[in-house]
Amino acid sequence: MSSFRTTGDSSQMRAALGQDANSSVASFEVTKSDDTSFQDHTLIDAPVQSLPIFTSEKEVIFIQGGIIGNEDGLMNGDILIRNGIIEEVGEGLEIPEDSEVIDASGKYVLPGGIDDGTKAALCGGTTLVMDLVVPKEDQSLTEAFEEYKINAEKESFCDYCLRIAIPRWEGKVGQELESLVEEGVIGFKAHMSDSMRLAPSEILNFLNKIKSIGAIAQVHAENGEIIAENQKRLSARNVIGPEGHLMSRPEEVEEEAVHCIISFGSEIGVPVILSGISGKEAADLISRAKDDCKFIMGEPSVASLFADGKEISNKNWGHAAGFLTSPPIREDPANISQLWNGISSGALEIVSSHHHTNSIETKRSNGGEVDYRNIRPGVNGVEERLSLLWEKVHWGELKLEDFVKITSSNAAKTFGLYPQKGRIEKGSDADITIMNPKNVRKISLKTQTSTKSDFNVFQGIKVHGVPEVVLRGGEVMVYNYVLNPEPSVGKFVPCSPFPEFLYSHVRNYDIAPRQRP
Secondary structure, eight states, X not given: OOOOOOOXXXXXXXXXXXXXXXXXXXXXXXXXXXXXXXXXXXXXOOOSXXXXXXXXXXXXXXXXXXXXXXXXXXXXXXXXXXXXXXXXXXXXXXXXXXXXXXXXTTSEEEEOEEESSOSTTGGGTEEEEEEEEOOOTTOOHHHHHHHHHHHHHHHOOSEEEEEEEOOOOOTTHHHHHHHHHHTTOOEEEEESSGGGBOOHHHHHHHHHHHHHHTOEEEEEOOOHHHHHHHHHHHHHTTOOSTHHHHHHSOHHHHHHHHHHHHHHXXXXXXXXXXXXXXXXXXXXXXXXXXXXOTTEEEEEBHHHHHSOGGGGGOSSHHHHHHTOOSSOOOSOHHHHHHHHHHHHHTSBOOOBOOBOOOOHHHHHTTTTTTOGGGSOOOBOOTTTHHHHHHHHHHTTSSOHHHHHIIIXXXXXXXXXXXXXXXXXXXXXXXXXXXXXXXXXXXXXXXXXXXXXXXXXXXXXOEEEEEEEEEEETTEEEEETTEXXXXXXXXXXXXXXXXXXXXXXXXXXXXXXXXXXX
């Protein structure tokens, strides 16, 4: 077994995670406690001094004595990892002499998280990101993809798949989708509102193309026409603060758009992920559609489940603006209850962070302070997602197997990556998160890693379970809450068209007699 090694400056890691290279390494306020209290707080600071196990050159890692969790059950056992791949899983495995041993006794060993659009993920337990590439105004989809890959090959410390936003439906966009599928991209996102809004006829053409090439459509479903009319009325009433964002986007705006996409998707028979679902009626529509159209999926954000939508009406402008995102976080707690019902029933199959942060000053710029329509939307969530969802496991409100599904395995299946990703078994990539259930943490600006934002919508929430150790491809990326200062970069993970998890349902749907929803 190898000895501990001392490492130096961590500015490279911080820079790659979007941090100021001169900022301090994140600290985690962690409580050693029993299952019912938050007492005896111990601050675990994380200056990079003696980091015991960061060994990017290590080929063999042995995880000993953990509770291994997959979507279909738990087991006590050990994991042998060699050259980034899980070689063996079982009880009482022999420890190789040349291995680095990680003691996971009393801890949960889980598949690494899979999230949808962020790089600053490792401290939150996420090892694979499905980032959204948004083409610039003068870029083709292919040019945007190639530019992103060049940068990611130098900067992404997570493995990554890519999805491409569709800002317009014109010219050779359909042909570009075909070419991108050949490059391993099968996720494409359309918007029904705001600057990238596609018309209904364009959405139909987009969905038909998606099915023909075996891809997956993701749709931001809010009715842009109704939003625009609401904004005009609010402007006439001189509503200019952040609360206007929520007022212009009531639940009905989302409900109508979700109904439209379900109708389109069921008519065509195409896999669709409805992204960022926040309203109870939208969630209910998806739940009912799943009876016939199992290829239609719902994806709420972690903010819609845990943040307080009433805060957008806070009298402090900066505080209110910090909660502004689209679709908005709802005020009525009944929305959260219905989202959880959808998760429990399996209708809402993935919970993502939808992490997109801006500083309050950035939100204030470009006229944001005098007109909510100019505030850049987006909230945090990538570091907090697993810990917040684990809190439901801790209190017995979410099965651990379902936790694995909504944070990892369902996303892996959706994009045809399972069981390479999203599972702990022989032959799978060694993407692993070890959660310590005996530690609790108070979420705050003080404890977050990313410094791109100076606001946290989960401020003050206490959670059991913190990702204590994170491995990506068998490399230790986080150990005892400390980031590896000299990690290798992640790799691009190509996806194949016609993933069986969704297209098996499409084939059955196409040949079966049915009543349209």
